[in-house]
Amino acid sequence: MKCKFCGEETELFFCPNCGKIIEYPQFIKDNAKLEKELAEYVQSLVQEAQDKKIEVQQFVDKGSIAKVMFRKYYEHCLYLQELCANKKVAKTFASNGVSLFEMMMGFAQKCNTNECQIAVVGTVKAGKSMFINAILGREVASSYPTPETASLTKFRYSPDGDYVKVSFYSDREWKSLWEDVKKAAERSYRDEDDKDDFMSKYEELKADELRPSLLNKEEMVIRPDNFEDLKSTVAKYTSCKYPEHFFAKEVEVGLSVFNVPKNVVFVDTPGLNDPVEYRVNISRKHINSANVVLLCISADKAAIESTELAQTATIFSALRYAKERIYVFGTKIDFHTKYMDYWEQYTKPVFVKELSKKYLFGSEEIANERIFPVTALFYNLIQRAKLNSSIWDEDTVDKHELNRLVLECLGNPSTDFLLAKQRELGLEKGAEAIQPKARFYPAIPELEEKTNIPNIVAMLNDGPIKNAEQIIKDDIVQMYLSIFNDLIARVNGTSNKRLDEIHQSSESDIEIKISKLEAIIKEEEKNNPVKIKVINEILDSLKQVTDNFFMNIKNK
Incomplete structure (x- = not known):
């Protein structure tokens, strides 16, 4: 954008040279008070950067900017949380295993962190930690045959x-x-x-x-x-x-x-079927604050368990406003010989059928585009062998798996290859003297490609990582509207038509939305006086919270 005041080119919504606002964020346009507050805040940042003689882009803490930009949403969320805390209607705000209150907590987290959080989720033993190691390109996350991740583990650039x-x-x-x-x-x-x-x-x-x-x-x-x-x-x-x-x-x-922006964070979560409910709740709550979800489902068999589908539905419910940012990975495809053939012929059709249901991806076409096979085991083994060739010298599980990888992906060596290697190494014997190691190193790029990890990394880099800033902003707006619309729908039992009308509205001012809410209440008051009484009590609670909020501001 170009500043209309001084002509400076910038990607920011304000001018780093003169400090004027070029374009106000959509959700505070025409609100004179908020526009003034934001303009004054930005002007002070630019002035401080100029006083310190540093680039404003480097000086500005995006987290601080985000807090100012999204503060109004955050305040509204506090109001809505107070509504959900009302004991009389607590059960109204539980749906698909995710309470509206938890969604609000996730929303508040998004407002405060200004991070694009990419959550790796799935059941216990789904290969999440092994998968995240492959994405990182370094085996940092703890991964063993037994269930590992019991706490939330975040990975970021430092x-x-x-x-x-x-x-x-x-x-x-x-x-x-x-x-x-x-x-x-x-x-x-x-x-x-x-x-x-x-x-x-x-x-x-x-x-x-x-x-x-x-x-x-x-x-x-x-x-x-x-x-x-x-x-x-x-x-x-x-x-x-x-x-x-x-x-x-x-x-x-x-x-x-770790070649990602500082505000992109990968998160390894506890298993969604962990027997300890407390740890399951850690994962559920984090899904509500995640911007992107990488869902790992074990593809060692051509089936998805019903419990796993139920857990998947919870994830889709939490990100229902951004299903395009849910990626599903069939892990452990290496369990079978000719694993890619098995995936294409048996496992993938089942995954596509199950995940194309209306409450998930919604169609086979979309499911086909959002499901990916992956073998993090083979990819991580390749990286180990690249760093340490002695892995081939001992009779270990790693060596046997590497032998299997070479045979799976490269097939049996040709006679010409064996003769050429025999001459190159000065060997008297043929096939029995040629180890898979000799075939492995020249074929590393091809073998890595067969694991599908390079393609997945490229897809993430060109998608959510590249667009992290925009995703953060979009999530703030869409999640807020989703929460508010959900609140209205649950409290009032309004028709889908009314909900659509509210959703399509570009108004973000809570007073206007409350006016609409009151209008709906009056319309339905004759038919359901008991429910209206409860809603009126809720609105009274809202008014009290609002009054207290402004009183606190005044006192400060």
Whole structure:
């Protein structure tokens, strides 16, 4: 855009040279008070940048700008949260396992962080951590055959070197979690010798000895000396092999080698079918604040469990205003020989059929475009072998899997290849002397392509990562309207026609929307006086919150 006042070219909504607003955000246009506040704030930022003789684009904290731009939405959300807290109507605001109150909390999170959060979600053992390692290009996330991710783990770019930030549960949070652990143990159908469940692992690792020192512990930041130190630190607070992981509520990993903008964050979430409900709720709440969802569904068989479909429906409900930002990945396709053939012939048709239902993608055409096969196992093995060729020298699982990869993707070696290698290496024998290792290294680009990871990374870079700023802004607007419309629909039971009329309205001022709400109430008052009485009580509560808000502002 070009500033109409001084002619300066800029991508910002204000001029970094003269500080004038070029174009006000849509949702505060024609609101003189908000326009004035934003203009004054921006002018002060530009002036401060000029005083310090630095570029305003570098100086401006986008988080601060976002808080000013979206503050009105945030205030409205506080009003709506107060409505949902009313005990008389609490049940009205629960739908598809996601309460409207939780959606509002997610909305508030989006307003405050100004981050594009890309959440990797799925059931326990769906291969989420292995998948996120492949996306990162480095095996940082803890991934073993047993369920791993028990806490929210975030990965972001760090210009100041690698770090690990850990926050811990409080006594109150731990008490709630432990109650759910006991409930899970009571209803568990596990065999007595199964040592992977929470309680058994907790006792086996003698975690209770650490509880007094880690509960209520202040957030700490660890600066590892090298990459191996980074991996071991992440594992210590996220892997089920270490007692410390039980008490870590959230782990943030800053990576100096991670080619994404600073406000793009990848999030590894606990499994949606974790037996401990407290940890499931962590994932559900984060889905509500995520901007993009990468849903991992195990494709080791040509079926999707009904429980998995129900969990998938929850995700689609949370992002119903932005289904195009839900990507589904069939993980573990490497389980079968000729895995891509098996995927195309058996698994993909089932995935497309199930996910094209009306409440999910809505059509086979869209589902076809949004479902991708992936083998993070093979991709990560390739990266290990690139860094360390000695992986071929010992009789390990990694070596056997690499042999299988070469055979799967390159087939049996031709006679010409064997003869050429025989001459090159000066060998007296033929096929039995030619190891897959000799075929592996020249074919690395082809083998990586067969895992589909390079294509997925390119797709994310050209899509949500590239468009992160716009996605953040769109989500704020659309999620707000979605929440408000949902509130109106649930409280008033209005027809779809009325809901559509409100949704299509470009008005964002809450007083106008409340006027519409009151008009609908008067219209239906004769038919349903009991319901109207409850709604009137809610509106009284809203008025009280509004009055208190302005009183607090006045006092300040």
